[in-house]
Amino acid sequence: MKYHIVTYGCQMNKNDSERIESLLDLSGHQKDSENNADVVIINACSVRGRVVDKIMGKVNNLSKDKTLILTGCVLPKDKPKLIDKFDHILDVEDLPLWGKKLNFLKSFEKDDYFSIKAERKKPIAHVPIMTGCDNFCSYCAVPYVRGRERSRPVEEILKEVKHLIEKDFKEIWLLGQNVNSYNKGNSPDFSDLLVEINQIPGDFWIRFTSSHPKDFSKKLIKAMKECDKVPEYLNLPLQSGDNDVLKLMNRPYTREDYLRIVNDLRKELPEITISTDVIVGFPGETEKAFKNTLKLFEEVRFDMAYIARFSPRPHTKAAKMEEIIPEEVKKEREKALTEVLKKTALEKNKKKIGKKIRYLTLKYEDGIDIGKTSCYKTIKVASSDKDIGNFKKAKIINANHFGLEGALL
Numbered sequence: 078m079k080y081h082i083v084t085y086g087c088q089m090n091k092n093d094s095e096r097i098e099s100l101l102d103l104s105g106h107q108k109d110s111e112n113n114a115d116v117v118i119i120n121a122c123s124v125r126g127r128v129v130d131k132i133m134g135k136v137n138n139l140s141k142d143k144t145l146i147l148t149g150c151v152l153p154k155d156k157p158k159l160i161d162k163f164d165h166i167l168d169v170e171d172l173p174l175w176g177k178k179l180n181f182l183k184s185f186e187k188d189d190y191f192s193i194k195a196e197r198k199k200p201i202a203h204v205p206i207m208t209g210c211d212n213f214c215s216y217c218a219v220p221y222v223r224g225r226e227r228s229r230p231v232e233e234i235l236k237e238v239k240h241l242i243e244k245d246f247k248e249i250w251l252l253g254q255n256v257n258s259y260n261k262g263n264s265p266d267f268s269d270l271l272v273e274i275n276q277i278p279g280d281f282w283i284r285f286t287s288s289h290p291k292d293f294s295k296k297l298i299k300a301m302k303e304c305d306k307v308p309e310y311l312n313l314p315l316q317s318g319d320n321d322v323l324k325l326m327n328r329p330y331t332r333e334d335y336l337r338i339v340n341d342l343r344k345e346l347p348e349i350t351i352s353t354d355v356i357v358g359f360p361g362e363t364e365k366a367f368k369n370t371l372k373l374f375e376e377v378r379f380d381m382a383y384i385a386r387f388s389p390r391p392h393t394k395a396a397k398m399e400e401i402i403p404e405e406v407k408k409e410r411e412k413a414l415t416e417v418l419k420k421t422a423l424e425k426n427k428k429k430i431g432k433k434i435r436y437l438t439l440k441y442e443d444g445i446d447i448g449k450t451s452c453y454k455t456i457k458v459a460s461s462d463k464d465i466g467n468f469k470k471a472k473i474i475n476a477n478h479f480g481l482e483g484a485l486l
Contacts, residue, residue: 080101080117081109081113082094083118085119090149093120093172116145116146119146119148119149144165145162146163146165154391155391165179199439204238205252208254209224216359217390223254226254226258228260239277247467248437253285257289269300271301275307284307301346308452309451310349314354315353315354316328317362317366319370351379354385357387371414381418429473430476435450435469437467438466438467439466444461445457458484469486471483471484
């Protein structure tokens with residue numbers, strides 16, 4: 078049988094798609110294009126807006142002779158709109174049990190879910206260390222589709238990472254809705270887990286996402302500093318720089334807390350690259366509240382940011398709040414933050430010109446290496462070596478807002 082997987086969503090969704098691919102490969106099936114496939118699996122996340130429209134558009138463009146399967150983080154409210162379009166709607170958490178439901182899949186036991194892993198062409202692997210979320214941010218539907226937090230045993234995670242390193246993966250992403258609450262209140266915690274993984278022999282990088290400021294400790298900063306395989310990059314979601322809006326979002330920290338964490342990070346890790354997530358136009362975000370976010374952007378000087386205009390999601394508290402921010406205002410605020418981001422990112426990138434850095438090659442196109450530096454900057458380097466998936470060194474010769482150019486060393 079020929080199959081094709083379409084993924085809409087975050088890195089957790091991408092990781093689930095890798096495991097679905099593994100299960101299909103181990104069942105003797107062949108990956109192919111969506112036009113040639115007998116079975117098309119759409120692994121989607123409807124936590125964010127407009128994904129349902131994407132799913133409907135994709136399905137309507139597929140020929141009717143295919144078996145269609147829907148899985149992923151699909152909200153209960155969205156399933157009735159899609160049920161008639163698919164032959165099966167299956168819970169991704171039941172991946173090992175799919176074989177008992179579908180006669181073209183080999184059956185796996187429940188405990189096998191995390192051990193399934195395909196051979197990847199790219200040198201990056203994603204390892205979920207926990208699933209679910211206990212935070213219930215007022216805008217987020219993740220707890221309703223992923224459930225409450227459940228941490229994997231350390232031994233299981235270490236076994237999987239060792240296997241990936243043996244397969245020559247060069248970058249390991251530890252995944253969770255809130256990785257730094259791993260094994261909450263117990264030992265070992267996330268800092269201890271980083272140290273354990275760092276001790277695994279091999280030449281590889283350890284990255285992680287996503288972090289919550291309320292659980293970001295000095296112990297974690299110390300572990301990041303001492304672990305030589307943890308590169309100088311961190312995504313630390315802000316969501317808003319105004320304390321009143323943070324309360325409405327049910328984010329239990331203040332702008333002062335956030336700034337303290339950033340200062341602690343830069344004191345111990347002066348070269349660290351910090352990216353963030355922010356929402357503009359959240360209900361109750363006055364012009365004054367937005368100015369506080371803008372001011373914080375200017376103060377922190379982020380390298381990267383994922384800026385989203387507020388869109389209410391079903392089942393969340395924010396969906397019941399009065400929507401008072403016009404879309405035009407949201408766009409203006411998004412543009413204002415982007416302008417600050419572009420200015421500070423370019424200034425910081427220009428300071429890297431002349432420096433020697435290490436990067437991981439991810440693509441090779443027309444005589445150019447395209448990769449990521451240790452500080453998670455995209456870099457392009459002229460090279461005659463078409464091999465991807467290896468570490469190389471370059472000297473930075475040029476910089477733009479969100480990327481670097483280098484000369485191969």
